[in-house]
Amino acid sequence: MKRTFPATAGLVAATAVWGSTFIVTKDSLDELDPASFLTWRFGIGAVALLLIRPRAVTRLTRPDRRRSAALGFALATGFLLQTTGLQHTLAGVSGFLTGAAVILTPVVAAVFFKEHIGAAGWAAVALCTLGIAVLAGGVSAPSSLGAALTLGGAACFAVHITGLSQWATRENAYGMTALSVTVAAVLCGVVAAVGADGITVPTTLAAWQAAFYLGIVATCIGFAVQAWAQSALTATTAAVVMTMEPVFAAVIATALGESGLGWLGWAGGLLVVAGMALAELGPRQCCDAMAPRVECC
Template identity: 65%
Template sequence: MSTSATVTQRRLPALAALTAATAVWGSTFLVTKESLTDVAPTSFVAWRFGIAAVVLASVRPGRLRALSRHERQRATLLGLFVAAGFLLQTTGLQHTAAGVSGFLTGASVMLIPLVAAVAFGARIGAAGWAAVALAGVGLALLTRGGGGSPTLGAVLTLAGAVCFAVHVAGLSQWATPANAYGLTAWSVGVAAAASWVVSLLAGQAAVPESGGAWRALVYVAIVATCLGFGVQAWAQSALSATSAAVVMTLEPVFAAVIATALGSEDLPPAGWVGGLLVVVSMFVAELGPRDCCDARAPRIECC
């Protein structure tokens, strides 16, 4: 069998697997939103990352031990932004539709070049500025709910997207094939600890009492987080960074479609137009020229 045929045989299953994982990540917006009737946002995030941290550390403990002191310091900083991002996003879900939350969170992709420029002196090319312009118009349509001022949920979710952008920009600067898993597992552990502290201070720390809340937690922590990470790592070994980026850019689309079909949410026409512009901006940002390694690094949604 020729090498090209072997590559093609690997690409098709990898594309299918990564598409399925992306759909799972998109579904977490609705799953999380519906679980917030039974558990407080800070408690949900704490349990989610607590479970994921235990699993990730148990699977490859050697990767954690292999991290240098400097790498652990960097992973700790990344974990704090992870915690802040998810706490803001999950709290925002109480005040906004799951589909809108998916599009707003997706805006973190176009924010990454801006963060990289400010924090690491990276140069923003034409593709980066085009992505910012497109997403700006889309976000204006998405955040204004019925046409008035931006909603509280939209503001919180956008703040979370900024935190995600900082995390990915940092990971793109500091991650290598050798330390990516260790950085991710350590940052997830830090995110869990930080989320528990916030939950305790807010008086929201509690053991979920409903079966639905536990099913949601197992789904987002094990299926979307740990299994999703494994699927992504395997799939990207057979795909180019561009192919993987295109597939994963569809996450907010899956979020909106699933929320509309299964969650009975109604996104107005202006919202769909705004969401489309955000997705287009994500494609532009992902496919434009870039020198960083963020396409090879683990995405935080799956970790």
């Protein structure tokens, strides 16, 4: 537990930042379309990452570059679906639905990477799934379109989470993050460019502040921390930790007056926290997917 605590703590901090992005993004969509907003967000993040460590990408091996491109595609697709869905539902609800990634991650890990998920992992996923369901019962129901788009984004995030846990190491984590964010920026730019209005530019200070906050703090710093943390955590553990995102999203949305949670909502939040604790502290076996860590091997 001592070896994984820094990675877990870092991922929780990044998750708190991502929880704040739902309300920030929703407010910005009054001025920019989803693809344009994401182009600026990922573009700012990519420039910052490349300026900080410009040689990190060139040092990647050819397989790492291919994998980074795949991660960037999953990242862009996931955020395009999620952000478009956010136009049709509340920020808090979007956070809850995005938490469906925790349900899909072990399935992706088992199907595509033949990863064995042990009893503790599945129990933690089940507990968090129940928590998300209870949380969702504490807020207004989303539209069917917004729900479908957001759940599609969650599936893409599950692919991203699993890919990072399989491919990221302490040596290549930064370079893969920089390249995947760059790929996401380019893909979002292409989608925006072929749209009716093309790539639109923020015209207010608030929109620019939102773009820089999401680009630097949530994207540049957040994804770098995620890649570093996932080099020491399995996909299932990382997914369970990141189910804290809807809790943070709900707390922030409530604090800003968007919506309030009843006792069901807060009960669901406690179940999510319990699932995270079970994933990190539950019983492990040597060959169990919940046990191996990069630093112990």
